[in-house]
Amino acid sequence: MQAQGRQQTTLTKDSGAFEFSVPVEASYMKAINDTGAKVDFTFDFKTTEASLPTPMLYYNNVESKKKVALPPRYDLKLRAYVTSDYTEGQILQGEITVPVLWEVDLAELSETTTWNLTWDASAGHYKITKA
Known part of the structure; x- marks a missing residue:
């Protein structure tokens, strides 16, 4: 998922495939786990020069129905x-x-x-x- 700034998205799993919803406006950047299982999330930096994003913040074993967020006061x-x-x-x-x-x-x-x-x-x- 490539959300920018203050957006929210939901991760789902359908027929074995993971998919993020289209980001919507939110008070700060967040993602919701709606897969029915524990998953790992990262917030990444992606530059035009890099082929892959660089992880910035990592969340391990996020329970289903829980959200993770880039704190609104996170200083970049x-x-x-x-x-x-x-x-x-x-x-x-x-x-x-x-x-x-x-x-x-x-x-x-x-x-x-x-x-x-x-x-x-x-x-x-x-x-x-x-x-």
Whole structure:
């Protein structure tokens, strides 16, 4: 199923074949299992460059008549910060207290991108630009 934004669809099984209904408008993205059995669901990103979608959120063994959802507050932004408060590989334990240097909507990114981090001496801060 390729639903966009705030849509809902229902998965059914008829004569052994699974099929999603045509997406309809909803308050947020969701899918309903109406197959009569447990199934697995994923929410995926699909880019024009990729032949297959990339899983983003996975739901295992969803009971029949249950729904799964991409939470309405799910944040699909990639953000960059510059700080010396953390070391490489360290797990963040709380909010980052420095301002966001750069952010982009993940849906707008190509599957592969290259970015340059540079110091702008005249402005006195770092900046990120597409390579």
